[in-house]
Amino acid sequence: MDYYRLGISEARKILDKKEVSARELLDSIYQRIESVEDKVKAYVTLPKEKAYEMADMSQKKISSGQSASLSGIPIAIKDNMCTKGIRTTCSSKILANFIPPYESTVTSRLSEQGYILIGKTNLDEFAMGSSTENSGFFTTKNPWDLERIPGGSSGGSAAAVAADECIAALGSDTGGSIRQPASLCGVVGLKPTYGRVSRYGLVAFASSLDQIGPITKDVKDSAILMNIISGKDPLDSTSAPLTVPDFTKVLGQEIKGLKIGIPKEYFIEGMDKEVEASVMDAIKKLESLGAIPVEISLPHTGYAVATYYVLATSEASSNLARYDGVKYGFRAEGKDLLEMYMNTRAQGFGSEVKRRIILGTYTLSSGYYDAYYKKAQQVRTLIKRDFEKAFKTVDAIVTPTSPTAAFKAGEKAGDPLQMYLSDIFTISVNLAGVPGISIPCGFTSNNLPIGLQIIGKHFDEETILKVSYAYEQSTDWHKRKPNL
Template identity: 75%
Template sequence: MELYELGLAGALSLIKEKKASAREVLDSVFTRIRNVDGRVKAYVSLTEELAYKMAENAAGPIAGLPVAIKDNMCTKGVRTTCSSKILENFTPPYESTVTERLFKAGCSLPGKTNLDEFAMGSSTENSAFFTTKNPWDLERIPGGSSGGSAAAVAAGECLAALGSDTGGSIRQPASLCGVVGLKPTYGRVSRYGLVAFASSLDQIGPITKTVEDAAIIMNIISGHDPLDSTSAPIPVPDFTAVLGKDIKGLKVGIPKEYFVEGMDKEVEKSVRDAIAHLENLGAVPVEVGLPHTPYAVADYYILATSEASSNLARFDGVKYGFRAEGKDLMEMYMETKARGFGAEVKRRIMLGTYALSSGYYEAYYGKGQKVRTLIKRDFEEAFKKVDVIATPTSPTPAFKIGEKTADPLQMYLSDIFTISINLAGIPAISIPCGFTSGGLPIGLQIIGKHFDEETILKAAHAYEQSTNWHTMRPAL
């Protein structure tokens, strides 16, 4: 086994046993990057020199180990682009809270990973720079928007990564790349320094090779941050403490609304098999209803775009980033935005601006908020009966590059199973649960109660440890 194939826990135990050093891990990872990133294209920026410098004096629980960061989290002194032309040359003079916490824990930064521009998309095809390839099939998308992070983890170009998830952007690419992705409860992890897409939905989380690694990263990045008022002042447990505990009697909700017509048959079979496997481990499947599920995608695209239209207003050419010339202020604004933003970002800004306009606000945003409450209540009701809910993460495996770019609605449906979770603000994890006959990974989503990441980690770990999907590596 090559060192780059290791996860955090794996590398830490080798280092502890003095069978390898953090430096050797770093060497292996950068060699791997040199060998495969030309084809995978996971990284927007590589920071090799910085990574070695950071590793030199690193101390802490993950000292010297490379964790890749999605390029929408600000890193002080390191270019942060959001894969957008408008921020192509933006170097933040401040550190986001998650990276500060990771760096304090000793992590070393190998580079910043590609995403759909401003995290808007499900394939990385909306990156202003290039499309990241799925390491399992280079003709396919890695999912998105954290496609760069998921592909980097799957391809062994880092030990772990951070992604951000507004409607599925951690879980869907994790599922499509055959790795683990956790979206924490809204408020569990600070958003300070995360370039906002939809503030009430965005949440940062780990993309890793194993459930244990996800727990390790959660231990580092979770907890209240005085710089983010929406981060919850709730105590953070040791997320690794629940790993290895059995799941006997764990009630697993199966929502009928998530097993629908038109779903990929192989995906459905793998997920049903996974649920049966959980049952074998002692879990008790319980059918639950989430009746407002059909409204989730529409609701999300009202609320998320409304917030986005306001969040992206600051990119106006005045203070930082790209500025187009214009004969007056208005023309400068219009040209900067017209040339600085890509088509999908513009589409969402227009949608959101419309939804918030006077005369339409109540019909769209106002109604959207009410529907959001109903979706939240669906989960509250379901969680009165069950401990976790299990569903597919994505309705299909990774699709071909270009397959859905002409039809934004089809693209939006990639997140049909993940979006409700963001609207409800609850945590969910995607873990590998099989492969299609064509060798593409399939993901199982396990959804938990508010601030109960422990239970989904426990269930995910029990499943993972009794299967070997997570040991599979793409041939590159």
């Protein structure tokens, strides 16, 4: 049997029934990686030895009937989450040899549940991008069409899940970096409410927007991972001190009478027709399941991309200042301190990262702060209010995840503005801090996946999981696999 095709809940069953051992499951995944990774290029690091150690440890638990929820389950981790003793590169030359002496909170929590770290996945350098083309190492390919990009920045994780090179994965989402690649790769990706999941050990891009979340083969697996990674962390002051519900409990509940907001600003001229048609069909499907579609307005949507690129780059310019060649990571020589700094950063960072550092440095500079950073913060508040207002009348909001299906490698790489617009539907969610999920909702005529985004209220991941599950159970999109 092709064990690598399994999701978490199915793998859990057969591991506990001893139909397969943790080692055999891991073997199967590595065989799969061996056969397709050359084409997909999802992974930056594959710590095989360590993975087998973890598998053996998990097997002991399983054999003694004490398996935890992830015992023996191989999970891929985006390479911007720190893993103790295993290099964490952010797909950047500047951290190419960085081995953290500490563990991120999310991977600690996965470890407590017995997961196996199958590998660290590729991303746009420091999570800045929408295609993995900004990776300092290589571009990951979309398993549905190897000439196309998988989306980004969590493109490695999404591609690894879509190509069955892991059972599930974690990604991070600052402006759509979980949902957009999930959409483009035909898998499920959830960005939790800001503060739901600890950011400790996640290499920061934009601290007020970054959030870690699951990328999985189905909705239930996302709920399972959310149960594990959510919750207050004393190491992250911005993590919310709220009790975490059992997210799997709502799966299967009816969505009858639920009000689904359709924001008119998200269905605009020039949108890809096939994407629009699929999303409209999905809304009809939800209606047939008893949900009530309601047209709503999120009036400040048009300002979201500009607002985002001011705030995210401002924070990034500061967050990335620590990569100066003094303490760790790459260092270029120079005749004095200033030259060492400049050479290190000039050679260590890629062009998109440099572009954003320059932009963010500018927007924070004295004389420009009020016009850019401060103004953007004010608009952010307005965008947040748009959602708060909308959620007074609806329970969830449905939109396309991305305006197009996967585009070809190189197609937008030369035009950063075009690239930025591929996150046009996901960015507002980060600015507002609300949760959003992308689930498969159809395919283009080229057999490329299309994603449906469902947005919820602050800390109401349950509703979007419930709606997603109801939709997923009445469709087959998530069962389709790319032909590799």
